[in-house]
Amino acid sequence: MKLIERFHRARRDPTLAVLEGFHPLKHALRFGAVIEFVVASPDTSVLRSAAERLAPDLADQVSAIEATSVEPAHFEELTPARPAERVLAIARRTVVDAERVASAGDGLVVLLESPSHLPNIGAVVRVAAAAGCAAVLTTGPHDPWHASALRGSAGLHYALPVARIESLSHTRRPIVALDPGGEPLRPGLLPDDALLVFGTERHGLSAELRERATLRVGIPMRAGVSSLSLATAVAITLYAGQHAGR
Numbered sequence: 001m002k003l004i005e006r007f008h009r010a011r012r013d014p015t016l017a018v019l020e021g022f023h024p025l026k027h028a029l030r031f032g033a034v035i036e037f038v039v040a041s042p043d044t045s046v047l048r049s050a051a052e053r054l055a056p057d058l059a060d061q062v063s064a065i066e067a068t069s070v071e072p073a074h075f076e077e078l079t080p081a082r083p084a085e086r087v088l089a090i091a092r093r094t095v096v097d098a099e100r101v102a103s104a105g106d107g108l109v110v111l112l113e114s115p116s117h118l119p120n121i122g123a124v125v126r127v128a129a130a131a132g133c134a135a136v137l138t139t140g141p142h143d144p145w146h147a148s149a150l151r152g153s154a155g156l157h158y159a160l161p162v163a164r165i166e167s168l169s170h171t172r173r174p175i176v177a178l179d180p181g182g183e184p185l186r187p188g189l190l191p192d193d194a195l196l197v198f199g200t201e202r203h204g205l206s207a208e209l210r211e212r213a214t215l216r217v218g219i220p221m222r223a224g225v226s227s228l229s230l231a232t233a234v235a236i237t238l239y240a241g242q243h244a245g246r
């Protein structure tokens, strides 16, 4: 199969992920992804030098990869992104039982209601991974494993469960709605197993999720500021709302 066709198919395959650049590949390897195919341009020495500079801990794993070299012009046909390190990979997605994660369990879960920008989804996955969240779930039409979201997360989708759900069915987790008008965020306010729901970038939270929430929490803002960006709101909530020392 031609390379261009191989990447085209991988982008449409719900079991696969396309990793664009070395950073997503680095995190995918660190968190145990199954890598199926790697290309590097102009040749495979790019992989070794990137590992030396950016991930010496992965030097052995990276040198064991049997990558395919491609000409720079051909590489550009395979991806609309222009990664600093000209590396592309196809990896298996993690299989996630999203309904089970949403319905009960330990740790905070972030639910993004119908996010509209793929890089925002990636930025949220990145901070949720850093803060030790149990999962990131999304509703709405966008695939949270889209290559643009994986670029935004630098491949940290492999560090925690990430999945799309049709809608939020019954859950034993306490639902906490993040809403500027809610109770001011403070350390320890969030139940340890909360499902934190964040609204869409343009319209905010739906009335349905707002009504189902047992707690509404707001991040205080100076008068005149209407809202924070989605990923900023998630980051502040995770770092300022958990018990100190977690």
Ligand SMILES: C[S@@+](CC[C@H](N)C(=O)[O-])C[C@H]1O[C@@H](n2cnc3c(N)ncnc32)[C@H](O)[C@@H]1O
Pocket: 177, 178, 179, 180, 181, 197, 198, 199, 200, 201, 202, 203, 204, 205, 217, 218, 219, 220, 221, 226, 227, 228, 229, 230, 233
């Ligand atoms: C970009 S904001 C949505 C702005 C939207 N125009 C609105 O009126 O809600 C995206 C989401 O981030 C969260 N958010 C933003 N600022 C917040 C704040 N100060 N306190 C709590 N949540 C906030 C909310 O969940 C919001 O739905």
